[in-house]
Amino acid sequence: MPKPQTLLALNWKMNKTPSEATAWANDLKEKLHLGAAEVAIMAPAIDLQALSWFLKDTGVQLGGQDVSQHESGAYTGEISAAMLKDVGAKYAVVGHSERREYHAESSQVVAGKARAALSGGLVPVICVGEGLEVRERGEHVSYTLDQLRDSLAGITISSAAQIVVAYEPVWAIGTGRTATAADAEELCGAIRNALSGLLGEVGGGVQVLYGGSVKGGNVAEICAQPNVNGALVGGAALEVASVLEMVAELG
Structure with a gap:
């Protein structure tokens, strides 16, 4: 199966x-x-x-940083998939x-x-990963x-x-401490194998991203790994110059 398209997901956080x-978007659009x-x-x-x-007509996609499990109702402060979809979002991080x-x-x-995002027509970006103590015990893959x-419970093969x-x-998030490209490939490869076991052929086509202190200078090497299909970027997503550098490095 051909490698899925690379996705550069820019997480602005709060x-x-x-x-x-608006100022950031105008600057990006020009360059x-x-x-x-x-x-x-x-x-x-x-x-x-x-x-x-x-950013309309630029090809840049949008996503929410979270989404409610509920379609609507008395859930003060929650944001539904329908609300995100209505303002042009394609993705929702969960x-x-x-x-x-x-x-x-x-x-x-x-x-x-994740199920609510799918039901509402969004693509859920399902995040998983271990803390330092788990890694130091050597349990990072199984964890x-x-x-x-x-996190995939109840998601059907057809929607997966x-x-x-x-x-x-x-x-490696916000610490400046970055997993090596080999570290990223180890876990993304394990995730790919697990997805294939759970979802069959569909699992081979799921985009698997790496996130954790990704920036210009390391994004291309990380995304070149066989089972890494892009990056979830935090701090380096906030400056237009950094984003342009990463886009250029990815070709």
Whole structure:
């Protein structure tokens, strides 16, 4: 099966007001020349409307940083898949390590969010990965694959063709400490094998991303690995110059 297209998913986290997002988008639009990689901005929900308007016709995609398990109703503060879809989002990140840690989201909750995203016409970017203690015990592969299986609960093989999986070693997020390309390939390869075992042929076509201190200078080497189909980028996603550098390095 041919390698899936490279996806550069830019996770802004809790950064940029709508006015700052608009200025960023205008700067990007003037300078961006898309290459082989798809570029998607995972922005705060409040920024998506402005980004959708200012980046229309550029080929840049949008995504939410989270999505509710619920379609609608009395869930104050939640944002549904339909809401994200209506402002032009294609993706929704679910199970980011910060959501798992700071909001106590279990893999069962993550699976519910992934199913809700799929039902609402979004592509869930399902995040999995281990902390430093798990890695130092040598249990990083089994831990991550258990998390993956639980986070895919209830997702049918037919809908699984529309998911993305992002491996993010928690010890390498925002720390400046980056897993090597070989580390990324080890886990992304294990994830690929697990997906193939769970989903059959469909699993071979699922995009598997690496996330954790990715930036210009290492993104091309990481994404060149056989089982790495792109990157979930944090800090380096906030500056237009950094994004342009990464796009250029990916060809």
